[in-house]
Amino acid sequence: MNEHSAPTANAMTVDVEDYFQVSAFESYVSRENWKNFAGRVEHNTDRILEMFSAHQVQATFFTLGWVAEHYPDLVKRIVSAGHDLASHGWDHRRVTNLTRQEFATDLKMSKEKLEDVSGTEVNGYRAPSYSFTRENEWTHDVLLEQGYAYSSSIAPIKHDLYGIPDAPRFSHRYAEQRILELPITTVRLLNKNYPCGGGGWFRLYPYGVSKWAINRVNHKDQEPAIFYFHPWEIDPDQPKIDNLDTRTRFRHYQNLEKMEGKVVKLLKDFDWQTIPQVYADQLKSAA
């Protein structure tokens, strides 16, 4: 019995990209080389669709324009199952490596492709590797110019590759209050934010730690959690990339074989909806 009224639902999200497209492999696998890999994203995302269907979960799928171009039928299946389709950029370029104009083009191309293929409107965006930083604070203005309504692109943590440690932990607004930013969920302990919304940490920690952290966000902070994972994380049989440095290898491959079971526990233990469902009121008032 909870003495506080917790939010009724949390937001489930999937970043739809293939195993060889992750930022950590950028210096090992060039974009020109992507076409030479046998894709696994379609099969893995179909498995996720089955898992969500079995547990009556609806989610937001942040999808690469590249994936929509190569697997249009997959994008149609995501939408026809009632999920929210959103953009993860065209080909997973981190915003920290883009000029404002290049970012605008990336947003436009990915939105148009996803909308063309799916026949639905796309107005959500997640930056590859949470690459909104203090150095590119024009990002939300460009999202507004390109017809987006929400973003989930900030990690309010300290990390070697990304993050704005002092950003607000929960939903807030930019660009004349018209873009809703939904940072990935953190739990706050002793004045420090720790990630608890997915990624390598979810695979590293025992499941009970994540469950405790999400409950704490729901009950102590009285906020929904936003969780994310990737199709390649439930695929322990994916081909291994050669010659990775030790840290990259550990981060990508650790506990892949346990991931699907852990995600199923999450699906059972909490109620999950799409971002537009969980944040319906805030999105309406921003429009």
Ligand SMILES: [Zn+2]
């Ligand atoms: Zn990504």
